Amino acid sequence: xxxxxxxxxxxxxxxxxxxxxxxxxxxxxxxxxxxxxxxxxxxxxxxxxxxxxxxxxxxxxxxxxxxxxxxxxxxxxxxxxxxxxxxxxxxxxxxxxxxxxxxxxxxxxxxxxxx
Amino acid sequence: xxxxxxxxxxxxxxxxxxxxxxxxxxxxxxxxxxxxxxxxxxxxxxxxxxxxxxxxxxxxxxxxxxxxxxxxxxxxxxxxxxxxxxxxxxxxxxxxxxxxxxxxxxxxxxxx
Numbered sequence: 719x720x721x722x723x724x725x726x727x728x729x730x731x732x733x734x735x736x737x738x739x740x741x742x743x744x745x746x747x748x749x750x751x752x753x754x755x756x757x758x759x760x761x762x763x764x765x766x767x768x769x770x771x772x773x774x775x776x777x778x779x780x781x782x783x784x785x786x787x788x789x790x791x792x793x794x795x796x797x798x799x800x801x802x803x804x805x806x807x808x809x810x811x812x813x814x815x816x817x818x819x820x821x822x823x824x825x826x827x828x829x830x831x832x833x
Numbered sequence: 834x835x836x837x838x839x840x841x842x843x844x845x846x847x848x849x850x851x852x853x854x855x856x857x858x859x860x861x862x863x864x865x866x867x868x869x870x871x872x873x874x875x876x877x878x879x880x881x882x883x884x885x886x887x888x889x890x891x892x893x894x895x896x897x898x899x900x901x902x903x904x905x906x907x908x909x910x911x912x913x914x915x916x917x918x919x920x921x922x923x924x925x926x927x928x929x930x931x932x933x934x935x936x937x938x939x940x941x942x943x944x945x
Binding site: 721722749751753759760761766774809811813822823827 | 837865869874875876877878879884922924926929930931932933934935936937938
């Protein structure tokens with residue numbers, strides 16, 4: 719069974735450009751999460767989808783970030799325009815249910831460098 | 834709000850040494866506690882978890898006990914191996930949900 723896959727694995731863009739990160743969750747997982755780790759700091763929650771609906775987007779830093787999950791399958795996270803402080807690792811995760819008893823499976827992360 | 838504090842790294846140990854990585858937390862409500870591990874070039878993996886006070890989570894020789902009185906969840910292993918070299922993250926979730934609050938991570942390097 720395929721795990722959570724993320725694309726691209728690495729991206730280097732200039733300040734002001736746009737980047738779109740993609741996440742394919744484990745098949746059948748209704749719950750999809752985005753997290754971010756800025757260099758040397760803790761991994762922070764960005765948002766949580768249940769199917770195609772945003773259950774909790776309290777961690778989204780500002781309106782330059784847009785997350786979508788069309789059809790409740792894969793998800794994209796767009797940063798437009800990118801700023802230097804957006805550099806970091808963006809993790810996607812999925813789980814079957816939304817409760818603590820359901821194991822969350824993480825992808826390998828998308829490394830974003832804004833120069 | 835919720836927060837997790839874990840010891841600064843990197844931690845460098847010799848193979849077969851004893852490992853402790855400290856983790857303390859602040860939480861509203863009654864959290865579930867987790868340790869995640871990220872091996873080089875891989876994603877985060879759940880290492881172990883505990884959902885109530887005095888529970889002990891264990892996996893791959895690692896253990897951590899949920900200590901409500903000291904709000905701690907320290908990770909231990911009696912004899913580390915080179916293959917344990919990774920970054921270890923302590924985390925919590927409250928309200929029965931899966932929204933995780935992480936610590937900053939502790940890098941462990943085990944040498945021969």
